Amino acid sequence: MDNIENNIENNKLITEFVGNIIRDNIVYFPMLQECKVDELEYDSSYDWLMSVVDFIEELGSYSIMGKKLYSTVKFSRSNVEIYFSPNQDLQLHLQFITGKVNKNTWRHTMYKHHIIKQFDFKTHGKQRGLYEAIVEFIKWYNKNECLCKNPTIQKDTKQCGKCKLYINRVKHILLTQNNNHEK
Numbered sequence: 001m002d003n004i005e006n007n008i009e010n011n012k013l014i015t016e017f018v019g020n021i022i023r024d025n026i027v028y029f030p031m032l033q034e035c036k037v038d039e040l041e042y043d044s045s046y047d048w049l050m051s052v053v054d055f056i057e058e059l060g061s062y063s064i065m066g067k068k069l070y071s072t073v074k075f076s077r078s079n080v081e082i083y084f085s086p087n088q089d090l091q092l093h094l095q096f097i098t099g100k101v102n103k104n105t106w107r108h109t110m111y112k113h114h115i116i117k118q119f120d121f122k123t124h125g126k127q128r129g130l131y132e133a134i135v136e137f138i139k140w141y142n143k144n145e146c147l148c149k150n151p152t153i154q155k156d157t158k159q160c161g162k163c164k165l166y167i168n169r170v171k172h173i174l175l176t177q178n179n180n181h182e183k
Helices: 003-017 046-059 121-143 169-182
Strands: 021-023 026-028 034-036 062-064 067-069 072-075 079-084 092-097 113-118
Touching: 003 021, 003 046, 003 121, 046 072, 046 121, 072 121, 079 121, 092 121, 113 121
Parallel strands: 092 113
Antiparallel strands: 021 026, 026 034, 062 067, 072 079, 079 092
16 A cells, blocks of 8 residues: 555544544535545644644543543654543553664553554654554554443543443444433
8 A cells, every 4th residue: 555545544544533424435524514535634734633632632531539631642853642541441651752662662650551663753754753643543542442332431431331441432422412311
């Protein structure tokens, strides 16, 4: 698969992750906007990428003792880090770093899951590093998504009370609406 096809597939992955719908290679956004799949700009636009960063940080938010905590995405010229920990059960520290990755590479002790990859920021730049890290995060997130037929939402989280995995955005909205109607 060449780079353009790979970017299109990754852009589709990202746009579906944030809740947009793809039908017949047309992406349908909220507010009745649409575009073709090959017009998605996550791979080339900071504006598009930052909307995904905001989404990830909000997705990983939770409340504890009346205080709202957020997951964090940090990036610089030489690394990208995503700290995703909306609760105690499933936590991820993802890093794209310039240096070599080996068994001695620092790992945050608070996090249960670690993804650490070497990335050539000098050649590809920090925008591409952020893009690749977001794609890697979404692939991890999709593997850790709740597949229960009738999930139950844990209070103040986006987790299933049965399997402790994440409930995707659309399913979470529907469950939240159903719970509000029952009250």
